[in-house]
Amino acid sequence: MSEQILSPNAPAMPDQETLxxxxxxxxxxxxxxxxxxxxxxxxxxxxTSERPNYWGLLLTIPVxxxxxxCALLAWRHQTTAAGYLLLATVLILSxxxxxxxxGQGISVGIMVAILGIGISAxxxxxxxxxxxxxxxxxxxxxxxxxxxxxxxxxxxxxxxxTNVSAAIILIVFLVVSAQRFQAxxxxxxxIISFVVVMILPLLVLGFYNNRVATQSLMEQxxxxxxxxxxxxxxxxxEFFAAQLNHxxxxxxxxxxxxxxxxxxxxxxxxxxxxxxRQTLISxxxxxxxxxxxxxxxxxxxxxxxxxxxxxxNQAGLDESQQPxxxxxxxxxxxxxxxxxxxxxxxxxxxxxxxxKDSNDFTLGVLRVRYDIAILQAIVQSGEHHHxxxxxxxxxxxxxxxxxxxxxxxxxxxxxxAGDPALLLTSYKKFTDLEIAAMQASGKMPQKSLAEMLADTxxxxxxxxxxxxxxxxxxGYVREFDSNAVITGRALSSQPWMVxxxxxxEANTNAIRQQTRVTVFISLALAGLAILLAxxxxxxxxxxLVSLTRVAEEISAGNLTARATSTTNDELGAxxxxxxRMTDEINRTLGTLEERVAERTADLEIARQQSEKRANELxxxxxxxxxxxxEQKLETLLPLIARLVSERFDFYHTGIFLLDDTGQFVVLxxxxxxxxxxxxxxxxxxxxxxxxVVGYVAKFGTPRIALDIGQESVSFEATELPGTRSEMGxxxxxxxxxxGVLDVQSEKPGAFxxxxxNTLSILAxxxxxxxxxxxxxxxxxxxxxxxxxxxxxxLKEGWAAFSREESLVGYQQTLAGGRKLLKPxxxxxxxEAINRGQILVSQPETEDSDSYIxxxxxLRDQIIGTMKIQAPHKNRTWTQDEINLASSVSxxxxxxxxxxxxxxxxxxxxxxxxxIGDVTSKIGASIDLKNVLQTAVEELGRAIPGSEVxxxxxxxxxx
Numbered sequence: 001m002s003e004q005i006l007s008p009n010a011p012a013m014p015d016q017e018t019l020x021x022x023x024x025x026x027x028x029x030x031x032x033x034x035x036x037x038x039x040x041x042x043x044x045x046x047x048t049s050e051r052p053n054y055w056g057l058l059l060t061i062p063v064x065x066x067x068x069x070c071a072l073l074a075w076r077h078q079t080t081a082a083g084y085l086l087l088a089t090v091l092i093l094s095x096x097x098x099x100x101x102x103g104q105g106i107s108v109g110i111m112v113a114i115l116g117i118g119i120s121a122x123x124x125x126x127x128x129x130x131x132x133x134x135x136x137x138x139x140x141x142x143x144x145x146x147x148x149x150x151x152x153x154x155x156x157x158x159x160x161x162t163n164v165s166a167a168i169i170l171i172v173f174l175v176v177s178a179q180r181f182q183a184x185x186x187x188x189x190x191i192i193s194f195v196v197v198m199i200l201p202l203l204v205l206g207f208y209n210n211r212v213a214t215q216s217l218m219e220q221x222x223x224x225x226x227x228x229x230x231x232x233x234x235x236x237x238e239f240f241a242a243q244l245n246h247x248x249x250x251x252x253x254x255x256x257x258x259x260x261x262x263x264x265x266x267x268x269x270x271x272x273x274x275x276x277r278q279t280l281i282s283x284x285x286x287x288x289x290x291x292x293x294x295x296x297x298x299x300x301x302x303x304x305x306x307x308x309x310x311x312x313n314q315a316g317l318d319e320s321q322q323p324x325x326x327x328x329x330x331x332x333x334x335x336x337x338x339x340x341x342x343x344x345x346x347x348x349x350x351x352x353x354x355x356k357d358s359n360d361f362t363l364g365v366l367r368v369r370y371d372i373a374i375l376q377a378i379v380q381s382g383e384h385h386h387x388x389x390x391x392x393x394x395x396x397x398x399x400x401x402x403x404x405x406x407x408x409x410x411x412x413x414x415x416x417a418g419d420p421a422l423l424l425t426s427y428k429k430f431t432d433l434e435i436a437a438m439q440a441s442g443k444m445p446q447k448s449l450a451e452m453l454a455d456t457x458x459x460x461x462x463x464x465x466x467x468x469x470x471x472x473x474x475g476y477v478r479e480f481d482s483n484a485v486i487t488g489r490a491l492s493s494q495p496w497m498v499x500x501x502x503x504x505e506a507n508t509n510a511i512r513q514q515t516r517v518t519v520f521i522s523l524a525l526a527g528l529a530i531l532l533a534x535x536x537x538x539x540x541x542x543x544l545v546s547l548t549r550v551a552e553e554i555s556a557g558n559l560t561a562r563a564t565s566t567t568n569d570e571l572g573a574x575x576x577x578x579x580r581m582t583d584e585i586n587r588t589l590g591t592l593e594e595r596v597a598e599r600t601a602d603l604e605i606a607r608q609q610s611e612k613r614a615n616e617l618x619x620x621x622x623x624x625x626x627x628x629x630e631q632k633l634e635t636l637l638p639l640i641a642r643l644v645s646e647r648f649d650f651y652h653t654g655i656f657l658l659d660d661t662g663q664f665v666v667l668x669x670x671x672x673x674x675x676x677x678x679x680x681x682x683x684x685x686x687x688x689x690x691x692v693v694g695y696v697a698k699f700g701t702p703r704i705a706l707d708i709g710q711e712s713v714s715f716e717a718t719e720l721p722g723t724r725s726e727m728g729x730x731x732x733x734x735x736x737x738x739g740v741l742d743v744q745s746e747k748p749g750a751f752x753x754x755x756x757n758t759l760s761i762l763a764x765x766x767x768x769x770x771x772x773x774x775x776x777x778x779x780x781x782x783x784x785x786x787x788x789x790x791x792x793x794l795k796e797g798w799a800a801f802s803r804e805e806s807l808v809g810y811q812q813t814l815a816g817g818r819k820l821l822k823p824x825x826x827x828x829x830x831e832a833i834n835r836g837q838i839l840v841s842q843p844e845t846e847d848s849d850s851y852i853x854x855x856x857x858l859r860d861q862i863i864g865t866m867k868i869q870a871p872h873k874n875r876t877w878t879q880d881e882i883n884l885a886s887s888v889s890x891x892x893x894x895x896x897x898x899x900x901x902x903x904x905x906x907x908x909x910x911x912x913x914x915i916g917d918v919t920s921k922i923g924a925s926i927d928l929k930n931v932l933q934t935a936v937e938e939l940g941r942a943i944p945g946s947e948v949x950x951x952x953x954x955x956x957x958x
Contacts, residue, residue, distance in 0.1 A: 017079070024074040024082050024123035031086065031119070032067025034172060035060045038165045056100050059093050074123075083123030087132060090115055091139045098147035105147020111166035113140030134534075222472055225487045225500050232403055233489040233498040236378060240336055240493040243351050243368075248334040251353035251366040255279040256299060259308070260355055260363035267307065280310050283368070293374035295348060299355070300325055300365040307364075319367075324352040328365045332356075336493060339372050339407065339414055340442045347372040347414075347424065347445055375415035376423065379403045402479060402501040406488075409495060410443050411461060418479045418501075422455050427464070429456040464488065464497060477501050547575055554582060613758060619647035620758070624765040633773045637669035640766055644743065645671035648759075651722055651746045655731075656685065656693055657739035657770070663687055665697045665740055674720050693740045696728035700737045702756040703728050706749045725750040729759055731767035738767050794861050797900065809864070814871065828853050829865050836862060840882060843874040850875040852882065854889040858897050866892065914942050 039060045066089040073082035094112040098105050116136020120129050250256075259267065259276035267273050280297040287294075296311035304320020319325050327335040334353040341347045352367040405415035411428040424445050430438070435452055438444040444452065455478055463473035467488050477484040480503040488499040546564060553561040562579050623643045637655050645653040652672040656665035664684040670676050685691065688698035695703050705726040725748060729741040741763045745751070809820035832839040832853040839853040850870035855862045866889050870877075918938040925931050932950055939948045 028071035107166040109140040109144035229489040229500040244334040295369040324350040328352040379415040641669040641671040652744040654742040692728040700730045724748040727751040729763035733767040733771040858893040
């Protein structure tokens with residue numbers, strides 16, 4: 001049986017369930033606010049995206065709502081339900097993340113595993129944490145596998161958002177889990193430690209390997225795109241160079257020179273004309289590949305007029321303003337024009353060369369018009385490549401690559417291997433006026449605005465403009481329904497740009513394949529590491545778990561439980577030490593009852609001493625309260641002696657006070673019969689003799705005599721025969737000893753130092769009470785003397801005032817008022833003066849007089865009376881009227897006294913002034929005769945009618 005003693009001052013610690021509830025609330029709110037903050041941060045970028053993907057909100061919003069709901073459930077003490085609900089929500093929704101964000105499974109899987117571990121460790125019961133952690137890791141692996149095999153549904157994704165979000169959540173929950181790490185069970189700590197130590201290097205190695213392979217594949221893919229754009233641009237430049245060479249050679253044909261050498265009026269119907277036409281037709285039909293794209297061959301004379309054309313409907317037209325005519329005529333060299341959209345055709349471009357005679361004189365210009373469809377044919381032929389294998393040459397087409405020819409000024413797709421509907425449409429969103437102006441000048445085809453701007457993209461325009469600075473850029477391609485990696489090369493023969501598009505999906509297929517292999521290897525190694533971690537934790541934690549179980553049994557009272565030692569390592573030594581400790585506890589419990597009894601006896605003694613001291617202090621307080629109200633020393637000292645003997649059960653209590661000489665302490669009070677006999681005898685002790693009272697009176701310190709055989713007591717043994725112990729306590733007040741409190745007991749050794757300390761408090765209180773009584777008596781005596789003197793002075797003052805003043809009173813009636821010249825003395829006035837109280841006469845009969853006689857008192861000295869007579873008989877006085885009369889009497893006495901004092905002060909002032917005047921006049925003369933004469937005269941004036949005589953005796957004395 002075990003006993004636990006708790007300190008009453010120890011703060012109450014919250015239980016584990018309360019702590020888990022708090023953590024669940026914090027984790028739920030933290031998860032909700034993290035996802036809310038991430039959503040609010042990336043939502044503006046999502047809205048402004050060209051192809052916003054709002055499906056991700058279907059994953060974040062439920063987590064936000066469920067997180068708040070779980071916090072509310074935990075607040076309502078449904079902690080386990082809240083933890084499982086939050087964990088299930090995160091794990092289930094994470095399985096759909098590869099559908100919404102293809103290619104981001106690794107970051108999401110790691111985030112889900114850490115998030116699940118954090119939620120499990122902080123909100124679930126300890127016995128469920130390991131399984132929840134294993135489930136979280138399994139779901140994280142599943143997310144990664146799903147992302148590797150699930151097809152791409154074409155939803156726009158931005159990996160940076162997912163990676164940043166995963167990093168934020170990862171850091172926050174790693175910090176939270178690290179703070180909680182010390183509270184995990186040992187097995188959980190081992191699992192986490194093994195997983196981190198084994199998986200972290202695998203992740204770092206896999207990431208590095210994948211990054212290197214990805215960069216290599218990206219460089220290889222981009223190199224292929226660069227080669228394709230270079231080859232296509234070279235193909236076009238070679239085509240145009242060949243055509244320029246051809247037309248320059250054709251312009252030297254003799255048939256054409258002979259035809260232009262004829263006079264203008266002789267050309268029609270001539271043999272030369274027929275030969276020239278046949279020559280033009282042979283030019284147009286000689287190349288079977290390009291024949292269908294050649295619209296016409298024509299000869300222009302020096303004036304620019306079309307004089308011979310394979311397209312007969314064009315003959316006779318004036319082409320003198322066309323660039324291909326003016327440039328060839330002025331430069332004398334072949335010329336290649338840009339695409340032109342005139343006469344409502346689908347677009348053409350022209351090649352021209354001057355026709356010169358043998359003297360190098362330009363006779364005219366040979367020009368050929370090509371349909372721009374030939375550009376499309378070249379693009380389509382550029383899509384094909386040959387796979388040189390052992391079986392031979394197999395022509396294949398890459399569906400993930402598109403080649404386009406773009407005019408750099410109009411951003412027009414002159415050739416496009418993608419959607420045919422986008423051919424001859426612009427990437428740039430021109431205004432209506434800009435398109436109309438370019439259509440009028442032949443730079444754009446005659447199409448509607450909607451057709452021309454069917455697929456515009458500012459990002460594509462910016463990428464095209466910056467190709468000289470950035471070789472690659474990404475843009476959305478409608479045919480791929482996703483972004484594509486784009487590069488381009490400018491043609492040297494035309495102001496055009498060759499663009500090569502390759503879908504990001506195709507560009508990353510090889511990368512994904514490499515990533516998939518890396519992920520498989522990493523997951524396999526990670527799975528093996530986790531299994532090893534679980535197995536190792538089980539092996540290492542099993543002995544400690546067993547030891548913990550034994551410790552719990554012992555704490556529950558089963559002292560026979562023993563730990564099993566299966567190893568010789570530190571765990572085995574710990575088990576053996578634990579068993580020895582249990583044996584020691586058993587031996588200790590064997591002697592526990594004896595020690596408990598001893599401790600109980602000590603506690604009982606301490607309790608009795610504490611109780612005794614408490615009772616003594618309570619008695620001291622009671623005695624102090626009683627004696628503090630006593631003001632007579634004759635009553636106070638016997639009262640103290642009696643109370644001390646009764647409250648402390650003393651045989652005798654005596655109080656000695658120093659006499660006026662300070663040589664003796666005289667017994668002034670005693671509680672016992674023997675002591676009272678000594679009191680009657682006037683018993684006293686010499687200060688400083690060898691007995692207890694004399695010693696204490698001299699030195700002012702307590703003294704204890706435990707046995708009369710060792711130290712004689714203050715009294716004769718015959719007077720106090722029952723005394724066996726004595727203690728003297730000094731009565732100290734204001735730094736001096738007033739006397740001695742002597743207490744005696746019939747028990748030997750009855751007093752201790754603790755008793756002396758306790759009763760010293762009582763002695764100090766008694767000394768203070770004695771000192772207060774003495775001071776009170778002195779003050780009372782002085783007050784009585786002062787009051788007697790004041791009354792005598794007041795009486796003499798009013799007597800003198802009455803003698804000096806002729807006015808002795810005043811009478812007021814309804815008819816008027818008059819002064820009294822002599823005192824009015826009636827029986828009722830004399831009765832009121834003798835009684836010193838208000839005399840009220842209420843009518844007893846109809847003829848009875850009604851009056852009130854009020855003594856006029858000044859500080860309890862009667863200086864007069866005030867009689868109020870009713871105007872008619874049989875009048876009853878009310879209490880308010882009586883009170884009013886009393887108040888008037890009090891005010892009257894004060895007013896009369898003030899008037900008397902003022903008059904007396906005035907007289908004193910006049911007297912002092914007169915003395916001052918006389919003295920000043922006498923002092924003004926230095927002649928003795930004049931001094932005497934002045935003194936006599938001034939005294940005569942000051943005391944009219946008096947005789948003033950000054951004489952000196954024979955000895956010079958006045």
